[in-house]
Amino acid sequence: MTEAQQEQRRYALAISGGICEVCGKQLSQNGWQGAHRIANTKPNRMKWGAWIIDHPMNIAIVCSLGCNQLCNIGNNPGKCLRLVKKIVEKELKRF
Ligand SMILES: [Zn+2]
Numbered sequence: 001m002t003e004a005q006q007e008q009r010r011y012a013l014a015i016s017g018g019i020c021e022v023c024g025k026q027l028s029q030n031g032w033q034g035a036h037r038i039a040n041t042k043p044n045r046m047k048w049g050a051w052i053i054d055h056p057m058n059i060a061i062v063c064s065l066g067c068n069q070l071c072n073i074g075n076n077p078g079k080c081l082r083l084v085k086k087i088v089e090k091e092l093k094r095f
Contacts, residue, residue: 020061020062020073021060025063025071027063033062033064035059036072037073038057039074058083058087
């Protein structure tokens with residue numbers, strides 16, 4: 001793992017509050033993973049754009065693969081649109 005990736009992990013863990021977003025379990029230093037809300041697939045990259053898929057707000061910090069899978073909102077168009085709207089509104093504030 002590179003220094004930049006370690007820094008990203010520290011940052012993600014810090015903003016998660018140290019707990020799993022799905023089940024609320026306390027996360028250990030290495031016992032967690034980043035889950036894509038809109039899955040990181042080629043069709044999704046075509047549909048939403050890489051900047052949405054790779055955006056920090058599209059990543060949930062969770063404790064396990066089971067919780068990871070519960071984060072997937074790709075089959076719920078309303079949830080996808082609301083997430084994309086939030087990301088667009090956040091990015092718009094920079095201009
Ligand atoms: Zn969990």
